[in-house]
Amino acid sequence: MGVVVTVPHQEEPWRVGGRAFQLLVAEVELLTTDSSFMVRAAALNGLHLEMEPVPERVRIATLLAQAARTLRAKLLSSDEPTGWELSLADYLPVLEMWMDGLEDSPG
Secondary structure, eight states, X not given: OEEEEEOTTOSSOEEEEHHHHHHHHHHHXXXXXOOHHHHHHHHHTEEEGGGSOHHHHHHHHHHHHHHHHHHHHHHHTSSSOOXXXXXXXXXXXXXXXXXXXXXXXXX
């Protein structure tokens, strides 16, 4: 089962498999003690940022962008990354870019 992240002003959601999302959840959990939004998103198979109040949306976007950067670096620093790891590493910058966009223009 996959997880979608819907982002304001993006026509399509960012989609990943459950295993990939769990890696992202783990990175967010390292960044904050309040990662309940990620646990909830994993359980519901979706994180819908347009439904969050603007201050919370900006907070989540900041955390997700940082988690995506960190996870990508970890995946690429592996001695022998698998094809799956490389594919995820190639896809994480999309989430990072979208989140950076939300931080810059939260409305």
